[in-house]
Amino acid sequence: MQELPQILYCHCAYAQVVPREVKHRVLERLSAAGVEFEAVPDLCELSARRDPRLADYARQNGLRIAACFPRAVQGLFAAAGCPLSEKEATIVNLRTLQADEAADALLGPTGSTGNSNKEET
Amino acid sequence: MIEAGRALPRVILYEGPGAEPLDREWRVELLRELLERGFAVRRVVGREISLAAFDEATSPLVIGRLVVPPASATTGTVLRFRDIAGKSLSEVVELVNSAFADTTSQSSKRWKPWFPVIDPARCTHCMQCLSFCLFGVYGVTADGKLQVQNESNCKTDCPACSRVCPEVAIMFPKYKAGPINGEPINSEDVRRETVKVDISALLGGDVYALLRDRSARAKSRFSKERDDDRALKERQRCLEQLKSAVQGLDIPPEVLASLPSPEQIQQKALEAQQRARQALNQAFPKNGVS
Numbered sequence: 001m002q003e004l005p006q007i008l009y010c011h012c013a014y015a016q017v018v019p020r021e022v023k024h025r026v027l028e029r030l031s032a033a034g035v036e037f038e039a040v041p042d043l044c045e046l047s048a049r050r051d052p053r054l055a056d057y058a059r060q061n062g063l064r065i066a067a068c069f070p071r072a073v074q075g076l077f078a079a080a081g082c083p084l085s086e087k088e089a090t091i092v093n094l095r096t097l098q099a100d101e102a103a104d105a106l107l108g109p110t111g112s113t114g115n116s117n118k119e120e121t
Numbered sequence: 122m123i124e125a126g127r128a129l130p131r132v133i134l135y136e137g138p139g140a141e142p143l144d145r146e147w148r149v150e151l152l153r154e155l156l157e158r159g160f161a162v163r164r165v166v167g168r169e170i171s172l173a174a175f176d177e178a179t180s181p182l183v184i185g186r187l188v189v190p191p192a193s194a195t196t197g198t199v200l201r202f203r204d205i206a207g208k209s210l211s212e213v214v215e216l217v218n219s220a221f222a223d224t225t226s227q228s229s230k231r232w233k234p235w236f237p238v239i240d241p242a243r244c245t246h247c248m249q250c251l252s253f254c255l256f257g258v259y260g261v262t263a264d265g266k267l268q269v270q271n272e273s274n275c276k277t278d279c280p281a282c283s284r285v286c287p288e289v290a291i292m293f294p295k296y297k298a299g300p301i302n303g304e305p306i307n308s309e310d311v312r313r314e315t316v317k318v319d320i321s322a323l324l325g326g327d328v329y330a331l332l333r334d335r336s337a338r339a340k341s342r343f344s345k346e347r348d349d350d351r352a353l354k355e356r357q358r359c360l361e362q363l364k365s366a367v368q369g370l371d372i373p374p375e376v377l378a379s380l381p382s383p384e385q386i387q388q389k390a391l392e393a394q395q396r397a398r399q400a401l402n403q404a405f406p407k408n409g410v411s
Binding site: 012014017024028030031032035036039041043044046047048049051052068071072074078083095 | 123127128129145148149152153156157158159160161162163164165166167232233234235236238239240241269272273292294295296297299302303304305306
């Protein structure tokens with residue numbers, strides 16, 4: 001198993017659907033927290049490219065993904081041929097959460113983010 | 122065109138042993154700049170870089186204020202190290218751009234990743250979307266299952282195929298509203314889709330026949346039109362009419378304006394329907410869809 005960070009952040013760089021201030025604040029909090037994370041320009045792009053990295057992340061225990069609606073994120077991983085584990089992945093929705101709520105969900109202790117694969121509201 | 126199976130170029134922001142930490146605000150700025158330019162960035166902090174983590178074909182670039190090059194730098198790995206101490210933000214961005222000049226990062230930036238995403242929990246593989254799409258976005262797997270196969274063929278900002286899905290199973294994650302954007306589906310969404318049943322039927326037959334006829338009538342008028350301004354206004358008016366005729370499909374005007382000729386539409390629709398039929402026959406051989 002590769003040594004992967006447990007936080008995967010999608011910057012949704014090619015669209016305006018995630019508020020800019022939310023993206024910036026979450027990135028700021030992640031950066032300041034002294035934790036390892038991987039930031040990708042756009043999860044949709046990785047899915048369309050069938051980026052092999054997605055398969056690695058799909059196998060990662062305790063993965064937290066900062067992106068958009070959980071149903072969409074699960075669909076993107078499935079489309080890339082590597083469905084997310086129903087039990088292991090937590091998806092933090094940057095389209096609906098306040099920036100600090102999202103950052104807390106990503107950086108909080110295990111179990112603090114609620115049920116896996118459930119909407120973070 | 123997307124290069125399937127190829128990883129995005131990745132930058133490692135290294136702040137482990139042998140490197141000085143970056144200034145906090147500067148680090149965030151750098152992250153944003155690199156992400157906006159299409160690079161994936163991993164931050165490594167407080168430990169050596171593990172070689173096992175980077176077995177991908179695209180050789181990652183490790184940048185940091187490197188006081189002492191990390192031990193792994195001397196082991197013949199594919200990792201490339203660049204010291205960014207004393208460099209400005211723009212110099213670092215330029216350094217990264219140069220390091221990946223021979224990769225696909227530049228071309229991939231130009232494509233807004235807009236394509237349908239199937240909700241596997243809802244899709245029944247009825248192939249309505251495959252029949253509907255004129256652009257060959259959808260395909261069928263060897264075992265007869267629906268699959269999005271040509272993402273970059275999809276028309277940016279057009280969510281029309283999601284409107285014809287009777288199961289609310291097609292998402293466009295970058296769409297403005299739910300449930301197309303992936304929002305949880307509520308009972309009202311399901312009710313609406315049940316009422317919809319078949320958008321072709323609602324439109325009195327074939328949605329493309331409607332588009333085709335309107336397009337033909339518009340073309341006929343345009344051919345008689347000599348005044349460019351009037352012709353433009355007329356086209357805009359026709360597009361508005363078309364838009365209202367297919368209200369709810371939310372097809373962008375530029376997509377409607379770029380529809381192929383009536384003959385091509387007919388041919389493409391026929392081909393798509395045949396592919397859908399073949400897939401259904403393959404999946405449900407006893408039912409014999411014809």
